[in-house]
Amino acid sequence: MAKLRGAIVIDKDRCKGCELCAATCAQQVIAMTTAVNQKGYHYAYMANPEACTGCTNCAVMCPDGVISVYRVKVEA
């Protein structure tokens, strides 16, 4: 059966660390860094990249449009 694999790219200096993306991710892919970006926010990153399905929910929720989503179908 084909499986969906996804990946996200976060524009870290535009991220304001609101955590809406991390809370909406059903696969718990996203977490916030302990480091801060140039604005002083803890920005989002892919903590668990293997689990991402590329569902785009994080990008749809992001108020600042910092997330780009990529998705491929992988034959298992």
Next chain:
Amino acid sequence: MDVKDIIREENLVYKKSRLLTDTPFNFCPGCGHGTVVRLIAEVIEEMGIEHDTVGISPVGCSVFLYDFYDFDVVEAAHGRATAVATGIKRVMPDKFVFTYQGDGDLAAIGTGETIHACNRGENFVIVFINNGIYGMTGGQMAPTTLEGMKTATCPRGRDVKTMGYPLNITPLLAQLDGTYYVTRQAVHTPAAVRKTKRALRQAFENQKNKKGMSIVEVVSNCNSGWGLPPLQANRWMEENMFAKYQLGDMKVDGVLQMR
């Protein structure tokens, strides 16, 4: 498969609209304003009408729209967005015109302009952000501030004995003969965001077909004004705001949907 192999141009399924500039939004972290600003850009990009679109941004948190959009935006005085939009739409009837207004703007200082523009059935789109906050001025409540709701700009909360009741303005506008499409949405979950985008698309399609006034109200959070982190603010909104401001369509294709 490695993440690097997934991140390729041909696998891209979502990215920020090209109609949004690289200027970071002035909104606070987690604010629903950003989501709606983004959705409008996506709808305009999908319809391919960016060269024929004029946005109107009056005073409030919406004021800097011209920095974020890569299409024309005109500033209006506080509350006068629908008056300015009327002028632009009448001079250039083939342009797509929308106003982007907060509750302090649309339902307080601009109530007269809003009601009369709707009653005349002007053919443009009103996007109305309702977060119960008069965000940019201090010491006063918005007309939509809930009873007893204490906010950064209204620290004592609403006392209905002296200040009256929260103004639920969108159902009033739906009653006017001039409005064609009136809906109330939210942006607190991915499903709600997708629904709001469909509503915005419908509103712009109505304008394209010269159907008359379309109003999309979005009940939004105001984390800073409410003094809550974004996730808690969204929960608070579900528990308190939605009771007074129920989501759903109020008027579709000129037909009232309310009970």
